[in-house]
Amino acid sequence: MISLVALLCVRIFEKHLFYDPFIDYFKSDFQLLSLPKFDAFLYIISTCFRYGINLLFTAVIIWFLYKSSEFIKATLWVYLLAFVILFGSFFVLASFDYQWVKMCLFYVRRFLIHPILLFILVPGFYFIYNTKSSV
Structure with missing residues (x-):
């Protein structure tokens, strides 16, 4: 439960915790705007940190659900x-400024900064866990 609350807090306080010029950009009508200028080094560090936090809390949740090191x-x-x-x-997509690229960039960024993989892994592991148990 604490890990779920922590993930929620990461989302709530994202503007204060991480450097991400794309937050406001994607909340606006971004299809009509040019991509914002951003400090690539700072963005890499911030995104890696956020991805690591999501990984940590995802691993904790999976451990408590299944207790499996595998x-x-x-x-x-x-x-x-x-x-x-x-x-x-x-970074390949960010170097282009086409309409279709902006939508792709939106979804790639979403996978990087949100724990979407948690919602994919938990049911997948649940299926594997129940399949192993019944065999």
Whole structure:
């Protein structure tokens, strides 16, 4: 329960905790605006920190739900692979300013800063856990 509240607090206080010039940009009518200028180094550090926090709380939630070190290892691998793909994609997309790129950028950023993978992993592990138990 504490991890869920912590994830909620990360979301509530995101403007105060992290450097993210895209928060206000994506809350506006961003399809009509140019991408905002941002400090790439600061954005990388901030996003890595936020992604790490989401990973930590996701791992804690999965541990308390399933008590399986194999699921924790799988979670770490999924998060690492997703990070490499998403972060690379984000900076490639951020170098373009086309209409379709802005929507892609919106969703890639969303996967980076929100614990969406938690909502994918928990039911997946639940299925695996119940399948192993019944065999």
